[in-house]
Amino acid sequence: MSEQEKAARRLAELREQVAYHAHRYYVLDDPQIADGEYDRLFQELLELEERFPHLVTADSPSRRVGAAPLAAFANVEHRIPMLSLENAFSETDLADFDKAVRRFLSLPDAAPLAYMAEPKLDGLAVELVYRHGTLVQGSTRGDGQTGEEITVNLRTIAAIPLKLQGVAIPELLEVRGEVIITTGGFKRLNEQRGATGENLFANPRNAAAGSLRQLDSKITAARPLDFYAYGVGDPAGLPCTSQSEVLRLLGGCGFKINPQIRTCPDLAGVVAHFQHLAAIRPQLDYEIDGMVVKVDDLGLQQRLGAKARSPRWAVAWKFPATQATTRLLEVRFQVGRTGAITPVAVLEPVSVGGVTVTHATLHNEAMIRGKDLRIGDTVLVQRAGDVIPEVVKPVVELRDGTEQPVAMPARCPECGLALSRARKEDGSEEAATRCTNLDCPARQLRKLIHFTGKAGLDIQGLGRKVMELLVNTGLVRDIPDIYRLTEEKLAVLEGWGEVSARNAVQAITASKETTFARLIGALGIKNVGEETAALLEQHFQGDLARLQAAGEAELQQIEGIGKVVAAAIQEFFEQEENRRIMAELLTLGVQAGLSEPASGAQPLAGQVFLFTGTLTSMSRGEAKARVKELGGQVASALSQKVTALVCGDKPGSKLAKARDLGLAILSEEDFKMILQDQK
């Protein structure tokens, strides 16, 4: 055997041994050999690799010490989006979640329904891609669709296997989980930083995030990061029928699975585990901000599917918010993109659960009056869901008589025009006061920030600060102006150069090719978010002219769009100004195409289903969701557009009318067959 062959063989042995002992030590917390012995093996591996650099493999434990610094992070699109979770804040919220699940699945109250309850780790969500058992890519969650590639950094985390253990390893496994820093590790890290005069991290989550977003992975390698796996991108190919089994499988592959997970046979078990976690929370060596409750059965999970951003099969039950008291110094008034005036509390800075809070939204005048907030009050503040700061109430006992009531402005704080308060359909006043001046600079700025921001066309490099600069320098007054920017105009701005100008113009040009839904969402129409925009795209099939011409009545015909939203859309497109903006955008080359179908095939595209009667094997909600997933549409009333009527038990008058119209009439069984056939 040549020396080279010997080295290759020995290296393979060493890789396996080091990985095995690292797993015993870092994951199982149950080392089999002394630290010195482990170090010796590791050292031998390093020395051999140094002599035979071409024998270094991607899964070698030596790759954990950090690689050459990166210039920037690359973007990675998640093959399957990394969704977020809806929150529950009480037992009632949890019961509502359970009800919604049962309703969707048409499961009677008494039918058994098991849940998996897992601590909600407060760190950073990442995805690890394993091909043939080897870690090939790791990324942050990012916006759920696209994250940042941080493979070299993730490789430095000892609890992340570079190679999966076990026998039946799937060809592709996308493992999802949370990178955290233990509270002990966080304290030590901050002590070190304090000693060297570096800025301290506010909390373990920030420390974990900051450590992962290092271009130099040697810095990451020196941070006490840890990792728990909690799921996979797509469990379909795995030999598992439940979330419990998925976690067991991941444990078998070499991942750390949190010991505080519980499979609960019913809701009472879920509640008991929540109370248990709340009780042991102070003793845990890592931060958790609640408990994630997941329908355990994977088949049911699949049936439940997802809404735009979160699955229907899981919910995050948050611990009550952390609170603190501070003083209300002042109330400022902000003008939003739809002209709504929002009062914002300016607070004496106070730390709430490790984050300094200086401002909190007060929503509207009714909220201020309802809580009887006065300037100078000592107030109780909390971070709702541990994120957004809010003022809970004034501490009335601490008043000394100098507190002043909050005066609501009669004029827009930005443009000075009189404010008005719209009336709702029932004649009552809307909660928000609004500036109706379409040219109000604050309104324009917010509208522009929304347009270029994440909820809009997400134009890289045109964040809040840059938009402020562009508006202040007069380069941008309105949305179309963005598409009139040139490298020459941008390069001369303060803090800009040729490179940043070129990048910005490239990003702007790239944003011209967008989807109908994205563009509509970007316009900032009142009450029109991502989901409504998607409904509009589906209905109008990319035809902007038809959308603009649609009246309230037609809009209300769209399943999922109610009176208020329909009115807002009509009002938006009635305004001359908005029509002009749309026309200019099209002239400037903006193209709003159709979104790509979520999951490939759209076999029901062009078909419009209408339901009548009670379905027995699934709920109306599920039936509608399945049609939409397959590219079909769902109507709420009989019309020429309907292509098939699905009849459940005790069909209503729609059946006779559909017969008259000569429509296809399907039984529940027929309908299920259609769904089956599309799989």
Ligand code: IVH
């Ligand atoms: S499941 C579709 N399980 O919570 C399911 N998430 O909004 C999504 N998180 O940032 C995630 N512990 O990183 C899941 N046991 C757990 C979790 C967990 C923490 C985080 C996750 C994400 C957020 C979900």
